Amino acid sequence: MTTAPPGFNYAKASGIDSVAGAVIFAILYVPLFLFYIKQAIARPTYVFIVIALFCAVRIAAFVLRAFLAGVAKDGQNLDLLIAFEVIYNVGFFGLLYSAYTLVLDRGLLSDAPLPDGPISRITRRRPLFRIALAGAVAVGITGAIEAATGSTQKTIDLGNTLRKVSIYIFLVLCILVAFQTILLVRSEAQYGTHKVSNGAFGATHGIHILCLISLLLLAREAFFTATSNDLAKQNDENWWYPLAALTEFVAVVMFAAPGLVPSRDELPS
Numbered sequence: 001m002t003t004a005p006p007g008f009n010y011a012k013a014s015g016i017d018s019v020a021g022a023v024i025f026a027i028l029y030v031p032l033f034l035f036y037i038k039q040a041i042a043r044p045t046y047v048f049i050v051i052a053l054f055c056a057v058r059i060a061a062f063v064l065r066a067f068l069a070g071v072a073k074d075g076q077n078l079d080l081l082i083a084f085e086v087i088y089n090v091g092f093f094g095l096l097y098s099a100y101t102l103v104l105d106r107g108l109l110s111d112a113p114l115p116d117g118p119i120s121r122i123t124r125r126r127p128l129f130r131i132a133l134a135g136a137v138a139v140g141i142t143g144a145i146e147a148a149t150g151s152t153q154k155t156i157d158l159g160n161t162l163r164k165v166s167i168y169i170f171l172v173l174c175i176l177v178a179f180q181t182i183l184l185v186r187s188e189a190q191y192g193t194h195k196v197s198n199g200a201f202g203a204t205h206g207i208h209i210l211c212l213i214s215l216l217l218l219a220r221e222a223f224f225t226a227t228s229n230d231l232a233k234q235n236d237e238n239w240w241y242p243l244a245a246l247t248e249f250v251a252v253v254m255f256a257a258p259g260l261v262p263s264r265d266e267l268p269s
Contacts (some may be wrong), residue, residue: 011068011075015235019070025245026062029055032252047102047261050094057091078148085144093133096173099213100129103180105262106206123176132173140166164228174221178214200259209260213251220247
């Protein structure tokens with residue numbers, strides 16, 4: 001059933017209430033999208049391309065959220081609410097993988113030897129990380145759809161369980177990004193810093209920026225994990241905007257630091 005009964009609003013029941021918040025974030029992402037598109041054309045690297053796509057996805061998601069919050073008919077449309085949740089969940093794939101890629105790329109450019117422990121080697125295998133990310137997204141989308149459209153309590157409970165599993169996978173992956181960042185910090189402290197080709201802020205202070213990015217993503221996912229059994233609190237915009245939307249936005253802004261993202265020419269072939 002895609003249209004709510006008279007008087008019932010799916011969006012408001014899911015905590016989506018602020019039009020202003022959604023519009024503000026949609027607008028804030030527009031200049032970032034244009035900036036990263038420019039960077040992706042001038043210096044085509046995976047990180048810039050994916051962050052540009054992430055910004056586009058977030059613009060679409062917040063525009064949808066604004067309609068869900070501000071238009072009663074849209075708020076009563078379950079399909080539109082599911083579309084928002086799917087688009088929002090898919091977007092985090094790109095942001096987290098960009099952070100992971102950037103940490104590994106800067107590790108390749110460091111004077112320090114790469115850690116050779118089994119855990120470190122496994123967590124540096126990018127295909128495995130991508131598979132885990134794709135699995136988290138797929139499980140989360142399936143869970144959101146089942147929880148929203150389930151006709152029995154058993155189906156709804158299954159959907160909520162799948163959503164929790166997705167959150168836990170994302171949390172583990174955020175921890176892995178933080179782990180790789182810590183390894184890079186330790187290595188650079190012992191053997192030397194990132195080889196810089198210029199004195200740009202992001203090139204010389206990249207390790208500090210990477211630490212902040214990984215902490216922001218970890219804080220974002222810790223919020224979802226801590227509230228996984230309390231959807232009312234998780235969807236409360238007083239918590240959701242500062243701990244989910246804002247943490248992502250600040251992390252995306254940090255990727256713009258000059259010299260932070262190495263060019264393809266700088267990376268080992």
